[in-house]
Amino acid sequence: MALSSNRTIMGLLFLAFTLSILTTVVTLSKFDAWTLLEEKVTGAASTSASGESNLTIVASTSITNNVGSINFGTGYVNASCVSCMLDSNGSFGTNSPGSYNFSCCVNFTNVTSGFLLENTGNLNISVNYSCLGSCTAADFIGAGTNLFQFITAPNSLESQSPETGQIDTALSCFQNNSWNTTTYTSVSTAGQYLCGNSTVYPLDFDNTRDAAVVHIRVNISSSTIGTGTRKNATFTFGALSSG
Amino acid sequence: MTRLNQWEKVIWSSIFGIVVLVLLIPDIHALSLTGELLSPIIYEKGKVIRNHYLIEGTDRETNVSLSGDLLEYISIENLNHDSFDLVIQFPQVYITPGIYWFGLTVRELPVAEEGMSSLVSVSRKFKVEVYSDEKAVDVSLSAQDVNQGTIVPLTMTVTSRGYKDINQIWGEISILDQTGKQIGWVKTPTKPLPALAAETITAEFNTSTIPAAEYRAFGILHYDDKDKKANTTFRVGNVDLILLNYTSVVEPGFNTFTMQIMNNWGNELNDVFGKVFVHDAELLHTPSIDLEPWQKGILQGIIKIELEPGVYNGSINLFFEGEQKEVPIQLSVLAPLLPLVGQATAQPSSFPYGWVIGLGAVIILLIIVIIILTRKNKSNNHEL
Numbered sequence: 001m002a003l004s005s006n007r008t009i010m011g012l013l014f015l016a017f018t019l020s021i022l023t024t025v026v027t028l029s030k031f032d033a034w035t036l037l038e039e040k041v042t043g044a045a046s047t048s049a050s051g052e053s054n055l056t057i058v059a060s061t062s063i064t065n066n067v068g069s070i071n072f073g074t075g076y077v078n079a080s081c082v083s084c085m086l087d088s089n090g091s092f093g094t095n096s097p098g099s100y101n102f103s104c105c106v107n108f109t110n111v112t113s114g115f116l117l118e119n120t121g122n123l124n125i126s127v128n129y130s131c132l133g134s135c136t137a138a139d140f141i142g143a144g145t146n147l148f149q150f151i152t153a154p155n156s157l158e159s160q161s162p163e164t165g166q167i168d169t170a171l172s173c174f175q176n177n178s179w180n181t182t183t184y185t186s187v188s189t190a191g192q193y194l195c196g197n198s199t200v201y202p203l204d205f206d207n208t209r210d211a212a213v214v215h216i217r218v219n220i221s222s223s224t225i226g227t228g229t230r231k232n233a234t235f236t237f238g239a240l241s242s243g
Numbered sequence: 244m245t246r247l248n249q250w251e252k253v254i255w256s257s258i259f260g261i262v263v264l265v266l267l268i269p270d271i272h273a274l275s276l277t278g279e280l281l282s283p284i285i286y287e288k289g290k291v292i293r294n295h296y297l298i299e300g301t302d303r304e305t306n307v308s309l310s311g312d313l314l315e316y317i318s319i320e321n322l323n324h325d326s327f328d329l330v331i332q333f334p335q336v337y338i339t340p341g342i343y344w345f346g347l348t349v350r351e352l353p354v355a356e357e358g359m360s361s362l363v364s365v366s367r368k369f370k371v372e373v374y375s376d377e378k379a380v381d382v383s384l385s386a387q388d389v390n391q392g393t394i395v396p397l398t399m400t401v402t403s404r405g406y407k408d409i410n411q412i413w414g415e416i417s418i419l420d421q422t423g424k425q426i427g428w429v430k431t432p433t434k435p436l437p438a439l440a441a442e443t444i445t446a447e448f449n450t451s452t453i454p455a456a457e458y459r460a461f462g463i464l465h466y467d468d469k470d471k472k473a474n475t476t477f478r479v480g481n482v483d484l485i486l487l488n489y490t491s492v493v494e495p496g497f498n499t500f501t502m503q504i505m506n507n508w509g510n511e512l513n514d515v516f517g518k519v520f521v522h523d524a525e526l527l528h529t530p531s532i533d534l535e536p537w538q539k540g541i542l543q544g545i546i547k548i549e550l551e552p553g554v555y556n557g558s559i560n561l562f563f564e565g566e567q568k569e570v571p572i573q574l575s576v577l578a579p580l581l582p583l584v585g586q587a588t589a590q591p592s593s594f595p596y597g598w599v600i601g602l603g604a605v606i607i608l609l610i611i612v613i614i615i616l617t618r619k620n621k622s623n624n625h626e627l
Contacts, residue, residue, distance in 0.1 A: 058277050058278060058279060059277070059278065059279065059280045060275050060276070060277040061275065061276045061277075061365045061366070061367055062273065062274065062275035062276070062277075062299075062300065062365065063273070063274060063363050063364075063365060064271065064272070064273035064274075064300070064363070065271065065272040065273070065361050065363055066271050067270065067271075068270035068271060068272045068360065068361050069270055069356070069358065069359060069360045069361065070358070070359040071358045071359065072358075072359075115361055120273060120275070120300075121275060121277075121365075132353060164273075198368065199368075216359060230357045230358065231357075231358075232356055232357050232358055232359070232360065233358075233359050233360075234353050234356065234359075234360050234361065234362060235359070235360070235361045235362070236350065236351075236361070236362045236363065236364055237361060237362070237363050237364070238348075238350075238363070238364040238365070238366060239274075239363070239364070239365045239366065240346075240365075240366040240367075240368060241365075241366075241367060241368070242280070242282050242367070242368060242370075243280065243281055243282040243346075243347065243367035243368050243369035243370075
């Protein structure tokens with residue numbers, strides 16, 4: 001019996017060890033650590049015989065979206081409610097006609113993280129978005145008084161994780177929250193610049209002020225007739241820098 | 244049902260934690276475009292630029308595209324999944340002068356996904372400056388602040404903005420006083436200026452015959468048969484301290500009195516201080532400071548006003564480097580403000596209540612921990 005128990009312990013320990021290794025590998029691959037080791041560090045000594053070393057600092061235009069998808073799941077609006085509002089900032093229910101009523105959104109998932117965009121290069125950038133697929137409230141949700149909107153906020157205010165460097169401690173975009181969409185704005189196919197424009201690149205690469213959260217909000221009216229077909233909207237977040 | 248022993252509980256908890264961690268790994272999208280900066284690119288006929296770029300951070304398929312102006316001269320070569328070359332090959336002819344822009348974009352390709360998903364793209368924007376086929380220049384004029392009696396160098400910086408060599412450039416510079424009257428004129432030497440190159444030409448002006456003040460230099464650059472204008476200002480200084488501003492309105496009682504001063508000399512001024520007099524009574528003697536060449540500074544102190552409301556003539560005496568300078572001033576004394584009836588003035592307590600409360604909480608917690616540990620120890624001894 002004792003032998004059997006020890007074998008079980010050994011087996012479980014081996015399983016735990018294997019899972020740990022797998023987790024490490026998967027995590028590092030997600031964060032592009034191998035590439036970092038292989039290519040990004042270009043200051044490695046080129047030859048040990050002469051003692052020479054080369055250091056090449058190259059310019060990198062880079063953007064990371066630390067939250068790649070938002071999934072409110074499948075559900076329906078309680079017939080006794082006017083609408084159901086879902087927001088990736090964790091707001092869940094309806095604000096119409098009065099206070100939030102969580103029972104208005106039936107079976108939907110309460111999402112608490114928006115798209116977390118971060119300048120992970122070494123150049124200042126401007127940030128824009130465009131949308132592919134069902135990019136209007138009518139397309140994404142259906143006909144009626146529905147909303148499909150987004151809002152942008154510096155991550156120093158949202159404190160969402162994980163950021164690649166550190167959680168921002170200062171306002172991003174011109175270092176003063178000059179994000180162009182600080183009120184809820186309807187999603188469109190063409191999209192728009194979120195920070196800066198085609199000639200001004202105000203999102204700093206400094207780790208203390210390089211990130212923002214794009215929250216998505218959908219409002220589903222109770223009169224909306226569900227089609228049963230899942231719609232998709234693919235946001236492309238673009239980083240632009242001087243060449 | 245068999246109960247799990249302590250070891251098994253720990254192991255199963257660890258495995259559960261690891262599985263949860265794996266499931267919670269965030270869905271991260273990243274894309275980097277790494278390569279040397281080229282912008283602004285100066286157009287030259289027949290010029291070829293090849294720049295290598297790395298695409299990093301993504302495991303998705305990507306698309307590389309160009310947009311904007313001059314695309315007939317720009318191409319993508321040696322395209323792999325993680326690198327490519329940008330090749331710019333300008334033609335052997337001049338094109339219309341101006342500023343042109345083109346863009347380079349690497350974009351993740353979409354895959355079939357349901358719901359709300361995201362992709363990332365990165366772009367570089369390049370500026371191409373095409374200059375004139377004629378002779379053209381940019382010119383700027385600069386001059387240093389100097390002490391009276393020394394030479395002020397007046398420098399013209401000339402940058403060719405054309406594809407033709409200029410045989411000779413030279414400048415003539417007029418010195419104007421604050422009324423606009425010309426008080427001097429100098430000429431620079433002559434130099435050639437190759438196409439797209441930059442050159443400086445300098446003339447010297449002797450300030451021994453002009454008083455300390457601010458002056459304007461107005462220059463005309465001549466290049467072959469054309470000319471272009473530029474101007475600047477400079478200061479001729481002497482051992483002097485200039486009073487720029489001071490506190491002119493005070494109330495009865497104690498006031499902070501401030502004087503803003505400037506060193507009007509191209510050397511350091513040490514031991515600078517000021518005194519304020521009204522009716523020959525000294526109201527203030529400020530601490531002394533040192534000033535770097537041309538530096539502005541603040542002299543400040545507390546004055547007690549025991550005068551009736553009104554306007555008083557007085558003076559500020561400035562002391563520097565053993566010199567003294569008296570500047571007349573006017574001081575307005577306002578009527579005292581009447582206190583508001585029933586106004587309560589709550590002074591913030593300086594006693595550190597927060598610190599004491601925090602320390603008390605920590606001590607109580609430590610006592611609780613000690614009690615628990617003592618009881619546990621007694622219980623274990625009792626069982627033994």
